[in-house]
Amino acid sequence: MESSYKRQDDLHYDNTTKQKRSYYWDTAIGLNKVDGLTPSDYLQELKQESIEGRKTYEEVERELGNYYGKQVLTPAALDTRECDIVSTRIARILESRDFVFSPITLKNIHKRLFDGLFTGKLAGYEGRFRDYNIEKAEPVLGGDSVIYADYLSLEDYLRYDFDTERKKNYAAMSPSDTAAGLARFVSSVWQVHPFVEGNTRTTAVFLEKYMLSLGYSNVDNTLFRDNSVYFRNALVVSNYSNAAKKIQPAFCYIESFLLNLIEGANKPLPPITLNLKSKRYGN
Known part of the structure; x- marks a missing residue:
């Protein structure tokens, strides 16, 4: 046969x-x-x-x-x-061109990317969710850290994020609304930070595969090539708040990045600016 x-x-x-x-x-x-x-x-x-x-x-x-x-x-x-x-x-x-929209795919991408490369205390965590809580000093936050998800609830958070995303109908949305919807999803997944290392690269690869599965075949990969640090900083500030300093999560930066991807455009990305210091972070 x-x-x-x-x-x-x-x-x-x-x-x-x-x-x-x-x-x-x-x-x-x-x-x-x-x-x-x-x-x-x-x-x-x-x-x-x-x-x-x-x-x-x-x-x-x-x-x-x-x-x-x-x-x-x-x-x-x-x-x-x-x-x-x-x-x-x-x-x-x-x-x-293979892809399934599932947290399992996210985990499998991490495994495929880093298998055999983690050393020391990280060895064996390839494709495995972390079993301890983490923090990381972010230059864009003046050394502060995003608050990531508690390791005891990682699968619950991801299941909620994916279930919420499945309910969206991007076919009925404008490009700007699509960018806003995708921004909330990718920001939430990244904020969970389910792995001990390699979260941003894993999330970016998953996002590209997801967008291709949605029909955005003209995704401009040069954006990730030239602006990967901007992409990460945009995710950082979309998940950071500090009421004492009157800072709320800012989604405009990740939305601008995603809108360029959706439209296959190369519009200038707005510099990422916070009131922590008089510095700008971007390209």
Whole structure:
């Protein structure tokens, strides 16, 4: 019996595929800037071979494994290795058209991105929700931290966020209303911060896959490539409040970012400004 289904990796490789793959690689490498990670020159060589269709993502990752297996893995080398491998995995996930809207997918993306890369006390937390509470000093907040969800209720919070999102009818909304709706969803998921590390990269990949599943096939990946730090800061300020300083959560920044994605536009993003200090954070 012949299958009526086509394997995605058997589809014809043409100029359109080449262009998309280039975008996916740029996005993947750009997202690692969120954690201050930069790729090796070797990955840049492998990336080009992948874009030209001469190497699969599996082959790229295998060659990276061989390359780093011969290196002395100093802390700096570990960071570069993480950037190289996670970038390869992000590009591969973005190119694949599989997607299910579920917290399980969020967890699986985290597992696929970081499997085997966490070390020390983080080892074994790849694709696993955290079992302790966390905080993180944010430069955009003057060193303060967002209050993340309690680890005892992570699955409950995510279930609520996803159930609420399923009720929205984006087909009936204007682009600006869609951006506002997606902003609330992605902000809420990020605020839960279900993982010990890698939350922003995981959330960004999930968001891109989700938007593609909604039909936004013209998502401008250069926004993530060039503005990944802005994306994270926008999520931070959408989840921060300080009544004593008269600060409320600000969604305008993440909405502007998402509206650009929805419309395939490249409008200037408003600088993220809080009254904590006289500094501006943005591009």
